[in-house]
Amino acid sequence: MVPLLARLGFFLFLFCVIAPSAIAQEAATINGADTAWILISSALVMLMLPGLALFYGGMVRRKNVLSTLMHSFVPLGVITIQWVLIGYSLCFGEDIGSFIGGLDKALFAGITENSVSGTIPELLFSMFQLMFAIITVALISGGLAERIDFKAYVIFIFLWSTFVYDPICHWVWGGGWLGELGALDFAGGTVVHISSGTAGLAAALILRKRRGYPGPMMIPHNLPLVLLGAGLLWFGWFGFNAGSALAADQSAALAFTNTQIATAAGMLGWLFMEYIKVGKASALGAASGIVAGLVAITPAAGFVNPLWSIVIGLVAGMLCYFAIIMKLRLGYDDSLDVFGIHGIGGAWGALATGLFVTVGSSTGLLDGNLNQVFVQIIGIAAAGTYSFCVTYVLVLGLEKTIGFRVDEEEEEMGLDTTQHGEAGYNMV
Numbered sequence: 001m002v003p004l005l006a007r008l009g010f011f012l013f014l015f016c017v018i019a020p021s022a023i024a025q026e027a028a029t030i031n032g033a034d035t036a037w038i039l040i041s042s043a044l045v046m047l048m049l050p051g052l053a054l055f056y057g058g059m060v061r062r063k064n065v066l067s068t069l070m071h072s073f074v075p076l077g078v079i080t081i082q083w084v085l086i087g088y089s090l091c092f093g094e095d096i097g098s099f100i101g102g103l104d105k106a107l108f109a110g111i112t113e114n115s116v117s118g119t120i121p122e123l124l125f126s127m128f129q130l131m132f133a134i135i136t137v138a139l140i141s142g143g144l145a146e147r148i149d150f151k152a153y154v155i156f157i158f159l160w161s162t163f164v165y166d167p168i169c170h171w172v173w174g175g176g177w178l179g180e181l182g183a184l185d186f187a188g189g190t191v192v193h194i195s196s197g198t199a200g201l202a203a204a205l206i207l208r209k210r211r212g213y214p215g216p217m218m219i220p221h222n223l224p225l226v227l228l229g230a231g232l233l234w235f236g237w238f239g240f241n242a243g244s245a246l247a248a249d250q251s252a253a254l255a256f257t258n259t260q261i262a263t264a265a266g267m268l269g270w271l272f273m274e275y276i277k278v279g280k281a282s283a284l285g286a287a288s289g290i291v292a293g294l295v296a297i298t299p300a301a302g303f304v305n306p307l308w309s310i311v312i313g314l315v316a317g318m319l320c321y322f323a324i325i326m327k328l329r330l331g332y333d334d335s336l337d338v339f340g341i342h343g344i345g346g347a348w349g350a351l352a353t354g355l356f357v358t359v360g361s362s363t364g365l366l367d368g369n370l371n372q373v374f375v376q377i378i379g380i381a382a383a384g385t386y387s388f389c390v391t392y393v394l395v396l397g398l399e400k401t402i403g404f405r406v407d408e409e410e411e412e413m414g415l416d417t418t419q420h421g422e423a424g425y426n427m428v
Contacts (some may be wrong), residue, residue: 019294031119033248038120040244045131049076049138051232055287056142059336060119060227063153063414064146065221065424071141075157079134082158087133088126090166091174101170105362111300127244129169134224135190136165140391142336143200147210147411149421152404156394164390168383169194182372183379186255187244189349189385197343198384199391200334206395207405209333211412223283230287234263237294241301243398254359256303259294262313266293269317277325285321288341292320295345300353308356315352316345347380367407 053072092102114123145349171178270289271281296316323340355363355377410418
């Protein structure tokens with residue numbers, strides 16, 4: 001009996017010594033610096049929503065400013081709930097056929113304050129990724145501005161995030177087929193910008209032109225708001241890109257540096273084209289060039305050397321300017337140029353990643369790896385085609401059932417009054 005008690009006591013002693021040590025080792029996997037940086041980055045990306053609201057809101061007519069602001073703010077509510085219910089699980093749950101995540105993480109099942117993802121808490125990882133899901137659907141609203149019913153928009157963004165964003169996110173970042181194929185997308189050129197840009201185009205084609213488009217009365221009503229919004233987007237984008245390293249390390253520093261350089265080059269590239277075309281450099285052009293540069297460097301931010309970011313940003317500014325000119329010639333009404341800047345800029349950035357990637361273990365055309373370019377093209381085509389087709393079906397379905405576009409009288413009065421019962425400016 002005594003030897004048995006002695007053995008039990010010995011094993012109890014070992015348990016008391018080893019168990020706390022094992023718990024400490026598990027807790028040690030969370031890195032304080034990484035956690036602090038991703039907390040800050042998540043907040044920076046959230047700040048991009050008010051920035052986008054001001055950027056878009058300043059470009060519409062005065063009678064639609066509040067409506068346009070709401071299109072950027074309401075996703076903060078709708079997509080957050082969608083994300084907790086099913087979105088996070090569809091993106092990052094157990095892989096199903098390399099196409100979509102399962103429902104094992106629905107309702108945040110199994111995720112506690114002690115759950116870890118890499119070197120940060122999984123709850124933090126989920127919130128950082130949530131901000132990407134929110135801003136992606138908000139970007140689409142630029143293609144629909146000044147002519148849509150608010151309740152239909154709320155339903156649309158819930159459905160679009162579920163059936164378009166979540167699958168594409170899983171393809172690239174959640175263990176899906178594009179990630180397995182080797183597609184590179186550091187911070188969302190494919191997942192965020194190509195998907196939202198092509199969605200904006202599809203919706204604009206179905207909903208048709210605004211009344212009076214194109215015409216002199218379609219000019220932006222408040223350019224100072226546009227510039228303020230562009231500045232906030234630039235500021236928040238450091239969290240968007242550098243935060244995608246998911247660590248406070250040299251990759252984050254590289255992404256931060258490339259973001260600043262490419263954005264500067266994008267602005268100058270747009271202004272250069274504008275000066276050649278019309279002989280003046282406009283404030284709207286500067287703001288648009290800023291966003292074009294930001295979009296294009298997003299997929300490449302942690303993969304290319306800083307000098308190549310100049311090329312990426314400069315080409316983006318010029319290419320996106322040309323895309324806007326072509327929109328006017330083709331005659332479709334992408335109200336705030338979502339496809340021209342995010343679709344075209346995102347596609348260029350994804351392609352440029354394959355051309356210029358030299359950092360880390362990845363190689364591209366500069367190192368003789370032509371296959372990476374082909375993989376990037378496949379990613380561009382797959383994300384763009386899928387988003388366009390599914391969006392087309394969703395918008396058409398909503399238009400034929402509950403109605404997506406407002407009637408002519410409501411459009412003429414302005415969406416601020418007809419959809420929200422308010423006015424952005426109460427002038428005496």
